[in-house]
Amino acid sequence: MKLLLIGSGGREHALAWKLAKSPKVEKIFVAPGNGGTAIEDKCENINVTDIEELINFAKKEIIDITIVGPEEPLTKGIVNKFQQEGLKIFGPAQNGAMLEGSKSFSKAFMKKYGVKTAEYEIFNNAEEALKYLEKCSYPTVIKVDGLAAGKGVAICETKEDAVKAVNSYMLDDIFNGAGQKIVIEEFLEGVEASILSITDGKTIIPFISAKDHKQIFDGGKGPNTGGMGVLAPNPYVTEEILEDFKENIMNKTLIGIREEAFDFKGIIFFGLMITKKGTYLLEYNVRMGDPETQSVLYLMESDLLEVIQAALSEELANIEIKWNNEVCINVVLASNGYPGKFTKGYEIQIDEKVKDKVFLAGAKLEDNILKTNGGRVLSVIGTGKNLEEAREDAYSNIKDVTFKNAYYRKDIGIYE
Structure with missing residues (x-):
């Protein structure tokens, strides 16, 4: 094929x-x-x-x-x-892609079908949004409605932070139109989890869970990035949490997909928050997450093409996806300065023995030489029977990958 x-x-x-x-x-x-x-x-x-x-x-x-x-x-x-x-x-x-393409559309969908999510308000007028900030509780979460490459979310501890976010999204228009409409929603305290899934519109099969590490610095500090590393499976996603997710989020989403007659044969990614009050849906993505994909696919034993073919022929109910029973960690190596300013064009050297455990992102091949070409340059994979082994393997493999001004977090997989 x-x-x-x-x-x-x-x-x-x-x-x-x-x-x-x-x-x-x-x-x-x-x-x-x-x-x-x-x-x-x-x-x-x-x-x-x-x-x-x-x-x-x-x-x-x-x-x-x-x-x-x-x-x-x-x-x-x-x-x-x-x-x-x-x-x-x-x-x-x-129509189904709008579950990611518009935050206001997806929140209305969640509300309509009883999908468990945070309370929210939608604004397309900066003045009204700023007025709402006078009475809402803090911390609060402000999201741009449209696509912003994973960067259109601000967790605002104070009213001053929230005013700054509203002004930059709606008035300064830093996301070129994506923030002309915003969602202000209740802050949920807990642990995030990612569950990538595949659907044929009749059945959803969840993949193994993952835990993204969004912030640039160790200890979850600093600004959000597109993701600095992933642990799979996510240790917080217990059998009990998985059942809660299926009952209150996944199954209700599937009902909505059917009722709305979305032609949806693809990936649906659930961004979750696990709280003391239960599991809530933060957002939908309608494609594989990055860098979740690198860890999740590394553990998939089934033939991915066969799984995709089953979705396209509406036969997912008849298949079982097989998984390796190990733990997988991927650590993102970024250009120093990301998510701010950084320099491109440095040569990347990868030892042959770890080639199968390196996934390139912001990199290009120029005259047969690999060079850095973005903020998040590559991911290095580590696997093991447990978390300690996987971490040791990943950070050991990093030693065989070099480029000038490489930066990475040292605590991927340390999830407390």
């Missing part, structure tokens, strides 16, 4: 790596890909991002299945457009 994989991050490198292991796969074109997919087995990068051009490419190359990595093309209706041309594509159609 020939596949087309859309995207350019660490998530896409991990997807390409996993899909390439399927004996059914002959070739994977990655659009536009990165330095990791450029050197991955069975893969070839193509410099195409425009949806119409991708459709033409899929027709010309007789692509069997297109797999969409990032959220933006999904919210722009890439699935609808491919389907109109008779092309097979994995991902939700535009």
Whole structure:
């Protein structure tokens, strides 16, 4: 089979790596890909991002299945457009993609179908939002309505912090229109968990849980990033928590998908907060998380292509996804200065013995040399029978990966 994989991050490198292991796969074109997919087995990068051009490419190359990595093309209706041309594509159609594309849409969906989530108010007027800040309790959470590459959320300890967030989102427009509408919601205290899942619109199968480490500095300090590392499975997601999640969040979401007649054959990612009062849904994503994907797919024993095919043919109820019984940690190596200013273009050296445990993200291949090309440059994987072994393996493997000004957290997997 020939596949087309859309995207350019660490998530896409991990997807390409996993899909390439399927004996059914002959070739994977990655659009536009990165330095990791450029050197991955069975893969070839193509410099195409425009949806119409991708459709033409899929027709010309007789692509069997297109797999969409990032959220933006999904919210722009890439699935609808491919389907109109008779092309097979994995991902939700535009209506279902709005569960991530608009925070206000997703909160209204949660409310309608009784999905357990934080109390909230929606504002599209800065003056009204600022007035609301006079009476709301703190800390409070302010989210931009649209897509902001995982950076459009502020946890505000004080009214001053909240005013600053509202002004930067709505008046300074730092997210180019994504913050013209905002959601102000109740702050939930607890532990975050990520559960990636796959759905065919009739069944949802949750993958193993994960715990992202969002902040840039050790101890969960400093500004939020796209994610500095992941532990899977998440030790806080006990059997009891999983049942709570299934009953109050996952199953009700599935009812909503059916009732709203979303054409949803793709990934649905549940961002959870585990509190003393139970498990709450913070947000939906309609694609694999990054860097959750790198850890979760590393533990998946099943053939990912077969799982995707089952979703596309609405047969998920008939399959079981098999998992390795180990613990997996991935540690993100970033360019020093991220999430602020940083320098690109440094050579990356990866020892051959850890090549299969490194997923590249902000990296490019230039004259056969891998170079840094982004904030989060790569993820290094470690596995073991328990948390200690996995941590030891990951931080040992980091010694075999070098580039100038590399920065990483030293406490990934230390979750207390």
